[in-house]
Amino acid sequence: MFSKACEYGIRATLYIAQNSSAGNRVSLKEISEKIDSPEAFTAKILQQLARNQIIISYKGPNGGFQIDESSLETICLNQIVDAIDGDAIYRGCGLGLHECNANEPCPLHDQFMTIRNELKKMLESTTLGQLTEGLLEGITCLKR
Numbered sequence: 256m257f258s259k260a261c262e263y264g265i266r267a268t269l270y271i272a273q274n275s276s277a278g279n280r281v282s283l284k285e286i287s288e289k290i291d292s293p294e295a296f297t298a299k300i301l302q303q304l305a306r307n308q309i310i311i312s313y314k315g316p317n318g319g320f321q322i323d324e325s326s327l328e329t330i331c332l333n334q335i336v337d338a339i340d341g342d343a344i345y346r347g348c349g350l351g352l353h354e355c356n357a358n359e360p361c362p363l364h365d366q367f368m369t370i371r372n373e374l375k376k377m378l379e380s381t382t383l384g385q386l387t388e389g390l391l392e393g394i395t396c397l398k399r
Contacts, residue, residue, distance in 0.1 A: 256374075261339045264300045266290040266397045268335050271310055271320050272327055272383040273390045280319030291398045300339065307338035327384035336378055345375050 257265070267286050274281045283301065287294040301320060305312040309330055311321050322330070336344060348355035349367030357364070389395035 256344065257336065258340050260296070260300055261336055263290065263292040263297060264304060264335050264339045265332065267292070267297060267301060268304060268309060268322070268330075268383065269386055269390060270397055272322050272387045275322040275324055276327060276387055276391065278324075280313060280317070280321045282319045286320065289398060303338055304335065307334070309334055309338060322383065327387060328382050330383045331379055332381045332383075332386075333375070333378035345371055347371075 267290055270286055270289050271281055281289075283294060283298055286292075286301070287297045290297075301310065301312065304310045305320075309322070311323065313319055313321065348361055349363035349370075350361045352361050355361045355364055361367075386395070390397065
């Protein structure tokens with residue numbers, strides 16, 4: 256459903272959020288290792304997230320990535336998805352047709368539209384803080 260870049264972006268942001276809640280910055284190398292993603296690809300994703308003010312990038316010997324702790328309850332998953340994939344996930348056809356709409360629907364159009372709308376609601380209402388709680392408690396994980 257999400258692009259690979261978006262999956263890595265969500266996982267990286269959650270890892271940064273988890274560490275930021277403890278007051279720690281994390282390096283690109285650490286993020287890449289902890290979420291099992293290629294370092295160069297992760298660097299590009301983190302640049303996009305920093306440009307969109309989802310994460311903060313610090314340069315220098317004490318540099319790394321962090322999220323302002325007060326932002327954990329205001330940043331929602333849709334902001335990450337939008338920063339990396341745009342809004343295509345809300346418009347795409349369930350069968351991958353180039354053009355699909357209510358006037359010329361594919362066989363899955365109505366069912367897929369319902370799923371897309373529910374996904375959009377979930378992404379818009381789920382904050383980093385909510386998801387970080389499970390990570391901090393050890394209930395959820397970012398890598399298997």
